[in-house]
Amino acid sequence: MIHPSRVRALNSRPLQPGRYVLYWMQASQRAECNHALEYAVTRADELDLPLLVCFGLTPDFPEANSRHYRFMLQGLAETCRQLRARGVQLVVRTGAPDRVAVALSSGAAMAVVDRGYLRLQVAWRAAAARDMACPLLQVESDAVVPVDQASTREEYSAATFRPRLHRQLEAYLLPLAERAPRRSSLGLEVPSLDPGDPERLLASLGVDSSVPPAPGFHGGTTAARQRLQHFIEHHLDDYPLARSDPSRDRLSGLSPYLHFGHISPLYVALEIAATGGPGADAFLEQLLVRRELALNFVARNPAYDAWEGLPAWSRQTLEEHAADAREYLYTRAQLERAETHDPYWNAAQREMVLSGTMHGYMRMYWGKKVLEWSRHPREALATALYLNNRYQLDGRDPNSFAGVAWCFGKHDRPWRRRPVFGTVRAMTAAGLRRKFDIEAYVRRVQRLAAPPHPH
Ligand SMILES: Cc1cc2nc3c(=O)[nH]c(=O)nc-3n(C[C@H](O)[C@H](O)[C@H](O)COP(=O)(O)OP(=O)(O)OC[C@H]3O[C@@H](n4cnc5c(N)ncnc54)[C@H](O)[C@@H]3O)c2cc1C
Structure with missing residues (x-):
């Protein structure tokens, strides 16, 4: 069950006589442990419609270069395969993400989007909500405790934020059930780029390529899960003592995967908590308190980068x-x-x-x-x-x-x-x-x- 506080209507349009339910994937770029995706599956089944997922690939995301795009596209290729296995088609188009979503919403009964916290992500969602004829619902899937539930004000420090977050954890630290939608969207004729070849897609974008690739990282949910398992098996117990020491490479390396939504912070938190090991509390302090304090900062402070x-x-x-x-x-x-x-x-x-x-x-x-x-x-x-x-x-x-x-x-x-x-x-x-x-x-x-x- 998806906690109702994760869901927010971004406009008040009536349902449309569409051919599908649209999930506009933007921040939560994964097919697993994704509340927005599961919410869209439920709504598609209720309306007896197939679920179509779209991703708008903008070549000019501020400050992004080919290092970031390559990693992101590797993840997108895997997400496409995983969605297909559930009978869901992923449509990838170049363009501003909100414009791509609005164009595809013309065939949708309703649309769902995940939540992003940065200025541009908020602006995209507001513009799409304004321009779609159908309802647009936002489902928050990259915070364990939804940001507006954790705190309604800008927190001063981890010390003020920690007790608020901890009070709410019990209600949100719950596994997410997943299932395939009843009706497949694989047969729908919707033009799309092929996300299966990340290098070719990257070359077609013409983005800044002056920064070389990050050789130790391959994007995607599988790589993220492998990193997490390796970390749990080899480094978690040692984390409280070794995490500060730069001479010992003992951190999880999960931050790029969390950034692109290739892995869910909820999934990570549940796996870590399940170990019950001595390092779990120290790790969850970083993943939950520190990371979600940063979400609180950018969501509440409009000058977060100034x-x-x-x-x-x-x-x-x-x-x-x-x-x-x-x-x-x-x-x-x-x-x-x-x-x-x-x-x-x-x-x-x-x-x-x-x-x-x-x-x-x-x-x-x-x-x-x-x-x-x-x-x-x-x-x-x-x-x-x-x-x-x-x-x-x-x-x-x-x-x-x-x-x-x-x-x-x-x-x-x-x-x-x-x-x-x-x-x-x-x-x-x-x-x-x-x-x-x-x-x-x-x-x-x-x-x-x-x-x-x-x-
Ligand atoms: C100057 C500066 C710049 C930073 N820039 C970034 C950045 O661009 N992107 C980024 O994701 N993090 C940034 N951090 C926060 C932190 O250093 C990284 O999240 C962490 O080092 C990532 O490595 P890891 O995933 O192996 O961390 P681990 O120690 O394995 O921690 C697991 C997860 O907990 C969270 N976490 C850990 N430490 C922090 C922290 N101090 N604040 C918030 N969350 C934390 C992250 O989500 C991280 O992936 C920055 C910190 C400082 C001081």
């Missing part, structure tokens, strides 16, 4: 210290090429450029140093977001905006005053050396490949 989105106290203290002398000052281009005096920072930057990901602890250090070494904190915020979103396979996610903003004081509290940072928390190279075998991390990154030449 200086104005930072807390008043941190903006004030950073402005007060904006003119402080910086020991080191680097341009965006120098940072992008990993040309700083700091071998640990350079290693983190290279890890991101070469592999498409960066160890979670190093992301904090990396962002703090961009703040410290830029001419002005506003410039630093823009640079950190630019680099993060260009190179991280999981970039352009609510977590990207919350993670970068954290380096500038978001979801944190004032600390002891220091030059440049004011009362925003600072991090030091000495701290890395004290806590970890950080040279082992540098050597790990060196093994990835020769130094990068991004341009």
Whole structure:
């Protein structure tokens, strides 16, 4: 049963005499553990209609490049096969996703869409709701606790958010039943691109290809599930102690899959909770509290990607210290090429450029140093977001905006005053050396490949 609070009508149009029910897949790009898909199956059966799924492939999603598209298209190819196995046709067309959905809605009795939290995703849904003649219902499937249930205000920190989320978990941490729709849509004649060959589809899009592929990641639900199982078998017990240590590669690597919706956070949470192991609580703190706090941030703060989105106290203290002398000052281009005096920072930057990901602890250090070494904190915020979103396979996610903003004081509290940072928390190279075998991390990154030449 799908909790009614996951479902929201985006317009109030009457049912139409359509040939199918349309599920416009946008954020939850998967055929498994997808509340929007299952809701659409139920409605199609009720109306005795087949279910058609559509995906609008926009070649100009802001800040996305071929690294991101390749991964996404690999997932889409698998989703297409999995839907077919349930008698459901996936229609893929190039164009703005809302326009593709509106065009296909002309044959639909009603339409369903999953929920996205970023400005553009919200705008697409609003425009589609306005332009469709049929009802458009949104079903939230990429949050364990629906964002509006978790909290109706912008949360100050994990400490304020955690009890609210935990109070609701029991109602939402429930498996989702799945079934094939009674009527197949495979015979419907609806023109579509063939998503079966991701490389060919990618070549046809003409997107920015200046960032190389992320070699360690293959998109799709199967790869995501394999990663999760590997993590549970080998690293989960160790997670509370090892997760912060960049010299030990002990994280799940699930963030790109969560970002593209290739795996459901609910599925991950249920699998982890079922282990009952010693690492489960620490992992669920990240997956549930931290990740859904980031959803709360972008859903509630319209300036989530701008200086104005930072807390008043941190903006004030950073402005007060904006003119402080910086020991080191680097341009965006120098940072992008990993040309700083700091071998640990350079290693983190290279890890991101070469592999498409960066160890979670190093992301904090990396962002703090961009703040410290830029001419002005506003410039630093823009640079950190630019680099993060260009190179991280999981970039352009609510977590990207919350993670970068954290380096500038978001979801944190004032600390002891220091030059440049004011009362925003600072991090030091000495701290890395004290806590970890950080040279082992540098050597790990060196093994990835020769130094990068991004341009
Ligand atoms: C400056 C900075 C930039 C960041 N940019 C991104 C980004 O672009 N995309 C992104 O997904 N995450 C980002 N994060 C958050 C976090 O670092 C990553 O989610 C995590 O490192 C991903 O690796 P993993 O899946 O192996 O994590 P694991 O440790 O295995 O955690 C499992 C899941 O829990 C969630 N999670 C873990 N840590 C955090 C956290 N600190 N905040 C929110 N959720 C978390 C993620 O969904 C993650 O996939 C950023 C953090 C900082 C400080």
